Amino acid sequence: MTDTTAPRPRRKAFSVRTMPGFSSIAIVCFLALYAPIVVIVVYSFNSGNSIALWEGLSLKWYATAWQNDAVQEATIRSVIIAAFASVISTVVATMAALGTTHGGDFRGRTVIYLLINQPLMVPEIVTAVALLIFFSMIRIATGYSGLAYLIAAHAAFCVPFAYLPIRARLEGMDTMLELAAADLYATPWRAFRRVTLPLMAPGIVAGAMLAFVISLDDVIITEFVKAAGQDTLPTYMLGQLRRAITPEVNAISTILLAITVILLTLFFILTRKRSPKA
Amino acid sequence: MEFLPARVDTNRIQPASRKTPVPVAAIETRQISKTFGSGDREVRALDHVSLEIRENEFFTLLGPSGCGKTTLLRLIAGFEAPTSGQLLLYGDDISNEPPYRRSVNTVFQSYALFPHLTVAQNIAFGLEMLGKPKAEISRTVDEMLAMVRMEAMAHRKTSEISGGQQQRVALARALAPHPKVLLLDEPLSALDLKLRKEMQRELKRLQIETGITFVFVTHDQEEALTMSDRIAVMSAGKPLQIGTPREIYDRPANRFVASFIGESNFLSATITAATGDVARVRIGGGIDMEAALPAEAPRSGKVTVAIRPEQVRLVEADAADALPATVTDTVYFGTDTHTHLLLDSGETVVARFQSTLAHSEERANGTRVGVQFWEGSVQVLRETA
Numbered sequence: 001m002t003d004t005t006a007p008r009p010r011r012k013a014f015s016v017r018t019m020p021g022f023s024s025i026a027i028v029c030f031l032a033l034y035a036p037i038v039v040i041v042v043y044s045f046n047s048g049n050s051i052a053l054w055e056g057l058s059l060k061w062y063a064t065a066w067q068n069d070a071v072q073e074a075t076i077r078s079v080i081i082a083a084f085a086s087v088i089s090t091v092v093a094t095m096a097a098l099g100t101t102h103g104g105d106f107r108g109r110t111v112i113y114l115l116i117n118q119p120l121m122v123p124e125i126v127t128a129v130a131l132l133i134f135f136s137m138i139r140i141a142t143g144y145s146g147l148a149y150l151i152a153a154h155a156a157f158c159v160p161f162a163y164l165p166i167r168a169r170l171e172g173m174d175t176m177l178e179l180a181a182a183d184l185y186a187t188p189w190r191a192f193r194r195v196t197l198p199l200m201a202p203g204i205v206a207g208a209m210l211a212f213v214i215s216l217d218d219v220i221i222t223e224f225v226k227a228a229g230q231d232t233l234p235t236y237m238l239g240q241l242r243r244a245i246t247p248e249v250n251a252i253s254t255i256l257l258a259i260t261v262i263l264l265t266l267f268f269i270l271t272r273k274r275s276p277k278a
Numbered sequence: 279m280e281f282l283p284a285r286v287d288t289n290r291i292q293p294a295s296r297k298t299p300v301p302v303a304a305i306e307t308r309q310i311s312k313t314f315g316s317g318d319r320e321v322r323a324l325d326h327v328s329l330e331i332r333e334n335e336f337f338t339l340l341g342p343s344g345c346g347k348t349t350l351l352r353l354i355a356g357f358e359a360p361t362s363g364q365l366l367l368y369g370d371d372i373s374n375e376p377p378y379r380r381s382v383n384t385v386f387q388s389y390a391l392f393p394h395l396t397v398a399q400n401i402a403f404g405l406e407m408l409g410k411p412k413a414e415i416s417r418t419v420d421e422m423l424a425m426v427r428m429e430a431m432a433h434r435k436t437s438e439i440s441g442g443q444q445q446r447v448a449l450a451r452a453l454a455p456h457p458k459v460l461l462l463d464e465p466l467s468a469l470d471l472k473l474r475k476e477m478q479r480e481l482k483r484l485q486i487e488t489g490i491t492f493v494f495v496t497h498d499q500e501e502a503l504t505m506s507d508r509i510a511v512m513s514a515g516k517p518l519q520i521g522t523p524r525e526i527y528d529r530p531a532n533r534f535v536a537s538f539i540g541e542s543n544f545l546s547a548t549i550t551a552a553t554g555d556v557a558r559v560r561i562g563g564g565i566d567m568e569a570a571l572p573a574e575a576p577r578s579g580k581v582t583v584a585i586r587p588e589q590v591r592l593v594e595a596d597a598a599d600a601l602p603a604t605v606t607d608t609v610y611f612g613t614d615t616h617t618h619l620l621l622d623s624g625e626t627v628v629a630r631f632q633s634t635l636a637h638s639e640e641r642a643n644g645t646r647v648g649v650q651f652w653e654g655s656v657q658v659l660r661e662t663a
Binding site for chain 1: 356377394407451
């Protein structure tokens, strides 16, 4: 504890906040991060055709986007893929988190951690190329070319994102609670159902939401794996940018941004409340 | 063995009403050993422990950390399986039963209350797992809340109540299914001194009220002495002495027990005669006294005797039947004063005197005195000198 009333002069504790230029650098960084996003959001309400010239306030481009069949299709496809991918990856991640935190100390646990988190470290483009080749082999062998490839690919790279919050939640959990449940006549399954699962639920929901958001805005892997006519919202937008840039893209971006911000806010609310110490 | 909730229910009434001529121990351990790790890193936490815990008894496992007391408790709870030996609950071998099939509940050191449930839901948990009817559960929960005086807190989350209240909820939760044996793992260690004293009396009251056998683990000798019917003093995975608080304090069988519980003076002595459990000893080469002689102690030759500091009496230096000594130090403790003495034989003795304003036993350093011990205070230890 520092005693600020102490008479003898004391050097102030070191703090980056007192360094010269700290606040100006911070402002520049935040501007660089958020100014372009602000511009996109503002120009999505532009009534003109240009994405650079402001002509007046309007919801015209939102209406255009809404009525665009291609946008509608891509949105539905994105949501379907994200929904399946987040559910699959969350189930896998939940089991992985239970195994790595409640499975006792086993040999090779570090290797398991690395394997689970591999998608975070391997360059996405490598995974994308690998999946493209692998899936085309299956495609030739089976003749199937549906959405399952995209769902499988998304589920795979979403696992670490779902895993991290679930594991954090489980590690913060008092292992005595499961012993207490067993002591109070709960069979292992009932102890899991009545104690472990409710306590890890916020982590599971947070993991699922994070996986959903990650799946929703993936471009690289989707671009490589998708078959013709399987555009998701982000790859559709990428395709649009190659032709004519209209504020319609701004409007779609703004909606995606809004969805992401809402989900991430929920994520932080869910993970902020640490399990109270028993 | 098939476990049915109904079986627990019928058996739980049995022990209290059963009037068998030969009482069955609530818990019996037969040559129980527990080792952790293997090879070079093998640690023997329990070493062939055989003891009996009687029905309706407040039994305390007392010892320093690492003595195996918590391991023994975890074994009884079923959180660990014994490496060898047998564990019996009212005569049934439960050595390999999982914890959820034992009519034994635990009050954890950290309480381990379920943070996602309310106080009432925590207390109801065990009863629900046993499949009790709803009406019975709510009645029992109400009884338990009243018993630990937590009625007003029934619908609070466990994170919203104080440490002392959490402690009482943990107790109520463990008592609600009316187990045959209640295990308490240092449950008072997280409480402050005043609350701890209060809970000590509370625990004793609950034990008498419920008639449940309590097995209490602690490293606090005072806690053990004030609450227990019997105490097992443990060291290095073995119970060294089992007895009532008085037996343990007044008649410690060996040096560890004598020094772990209270303080003791250890002096060398020679047994000159021994009959039954009484020996005639010559202490410090100067005085002859009668001493208590425990079983398994040597019955002749050189031994060590233990004498509590409060049993030391100071007389004139030249008094007969006294060991001549010099005062080396005096330490004031508030309620009492310790006088450190150096016997002419070279051994040291500490004498404790209750502080009274009217009368002081304080002597200046260097004062020559004679040391005597009150009749019946000398205890021969099992170890030879």
